């Protein structure tokens with residue numbers, strides 16, 4: 001049933017009804033080679049298939065071994081997820097918040113700071129740093145609006161632009177969240193600044209309503225169920241890095257100005273609490289007058 005391979009000096013055998021080795025039938029011929037391949041290429045194909053199979057098996061074995069280890073977060077008693085050093089819940093936190101132990105910050109946390117930032121910016125609209133920051137944000141939003149693939153994270157900024165969010169609104173939200181994090185350094189793990197960057201990006205991304213998706217289970221039902229689509233971790237990271245790295249000098253100046261305003265307010269309050277000196281001179285005069293009467 002087998003004949004020698006015609007392209008090989010060493011007698012090899014191929015099926016008589018085919019000029020191609022069985023494993024090679026499943027693969028494309030090598031670049032520049034006819035489909036008439038010799039037995040050696042067939043052996044190479046078998047080797048490659050075996051290698052891939054072994055790699056997949058090794059991959060699964062290592063992932064399985066990792067799942068027996070415990071989550072790295074202190075106090076967590078769950079097993080690790082996939083290749084991560086954390087359990088599934090803490091891996092999700094790392095993906096969406098930038099740190100396995102980070103908590104999601106709410107915009108209500110920096111609502112009071114937002115009023116102060118708005119007031120500050122309204123009094124100095126021509127500040128060169130603010131003008132440059134707004135120009136940068138304007139370009140970023142327009143590029144993202146034109147194409148979701150303009151840069152990493154453009155899908156989120158494009159959604160903001162299409163919802164009518166202005167560069168000034170983005171800057172105010174960013175600066176308010178920045179000031180809040182500076183005021184409360186313990187609110188986020190600050191190992192390498194990743195979690196604060198994620199928090200600021202999430203604050204900006206949350207300025208427009210999130211798109212809604214239909215749950216897969218509701219397709220067969222008459223009433224559809226929808227849910228708010230969460231932003232992807234890499235998009236959050238990209239937006240956070242872009243905004244904070246470029247606008248950090250202006251954000252620091254906003255924070256310092258608000259701190260100085262707070263210090264001035266405290267000084268005014270301290271002045272108002274200062275006790276008045278007793279009217280000593282008037283008392284002496286009064287006593288002298290009373291003595292002279294006696």
Ligand SMILES: [Zn+2]
Pocket residue numbers: 071072073076077078086087088089090
């Ligand atoms: Zn855990």
